[in-house]
Amino acid sequence: MSKVNAETVRRVNGLTARWAQSLPEGTALSAPGVWPLLAFLADGAAGPARAELSEALGVPAGQAAAAARELLAALASVSGLDAALGLWTHQGLALREEWRAGLPAGTYGVFGDDLVTAQERLDAWAVERTGGLVERMPVTLTRDARMVLASALALRTTWRQPFDEQSLRPDTGPWQGRSLRGLRRRGPRPDRVGVTGTPDGFVTALTVPGDNGIDVHLVLGEDHMTPGQVLAAGVGIVERSLPLTGGGSLPHGHVGPGLYVEQQPAVEPAPLTLDVRTVAYEVRADHDLLALAPLFGLTTASDAGHGHFPGISAYPLAIGQARQSALAQFGPLGFRAAAVTAVAARYGSAPPQYRYESTVVRAVFDRPFAFLAVDRESRLVLVAGWVTDPAPETVTSFPGAVPPGL
DSSP states (O other), rough: OOOOOHHHHHHHHHHHHHHHHHSSSEEEEEEEHHHHHHHHHHHOOOOOHHHHHHHHHOOOOHHHHHHHHHHHHHHTTTTEEEEEEEEETTOOOOOOOHHHHOOOOEEEEEOSSHHHHHHHHHHHOOOOHTSSSSSSSSSSSOOEEEEEEEEEEEEEEEEEOOEEEEEBOOSSTTTTTTOOOEEEESSSSSEEEEEETTTTEEEEEEEEBBBTTTEEEEEOOOOOHHHHHHHHHHHHTTTSSSEEEGGGGGGEEEETTTTEEEEESSSSSOOOOOEEEEEOOEEEEEEEEEGHHHHHHHTTOTTTTTTOOOBBBSSSSSSEEEEEEEEEEEEEEEOOOOOOOOEEEEEOOOOOOOOEEEEEEEOOOOSSSEEEEETTTTTEEEEEEEESSSOTTTTTSTTSSOTTTT
């Protein structure tokens, strides 16, 4: 990943953690898809809208556009990640050239009064920029729409060590009795899993490394913890503000949520081993950002009684829609995810003979858990979410089973 300010990474990850506190179960989200849009809006905003956007971003509005350009350039350099920004304006809207010039090159288009054709173009952009994972733009053009600013992210990685598929049927918890499409693998890296304490409870975190610099972290909390609490802990683990005690340093016994260190019979001497069991999953989510307007600094900006963006256009503009569509898929061979975010400004064998014992660190993710897809170098959380409905065992062609070379 090209150089990106560590403070920007912290600010974007902070938005991930705050957003997670407000979300329902079974979701996927991408703060890096939202943050640059808010930053460019802040650059052209005035008055209370400018102040609210600046507070949501965690950066002065005057510095926001430069930080957004830096972030987008860094995202574009990540192997396995495609990132794009798009701007479309109604043919009757004149933009301030200095604002438009601050956006990345090649982002600008125009639409007219034929909204059906214009919507088809926007939807085609979303499909193209995400490789078909997101099928349409999350906002819908209306007669009073004057501008659409959108971002698209699509990422994929292949596991360094694939999982074997093996049925998983939990004995307890919300998935009790279900036959799930389980994934299992064993390896000699027990410190890929660890446990840490938070003010809300203990969490177990597993790193699943990809082959291109993108890792996926699975995080399991105590039964009483909320999705937001577990996801926030995941952000802390990624940023290393929450130190993990690795599996190789843990005592024998039940040492964390879904985490056990135990002696198991072996046919030959073996080093300390990590045994992971989890599930394949696909999570899709659509988010209305205006339903959480204070979180994103859009409270004043969405008031159609006034114009809030004189730095964008002399025409009075307010935010009429702000939405994100996101998808995440986790399978035996890899992970892929996509998010499109848009804001629309409107008008107004034989039994083995066991002769030895080996120590095994066993991690089991057999109830709802969090996931975070992370750029390994910068520790920026690209996509995060919460799994409540894993793939059933009867699914034979799960799209998360990423084919080799994807």
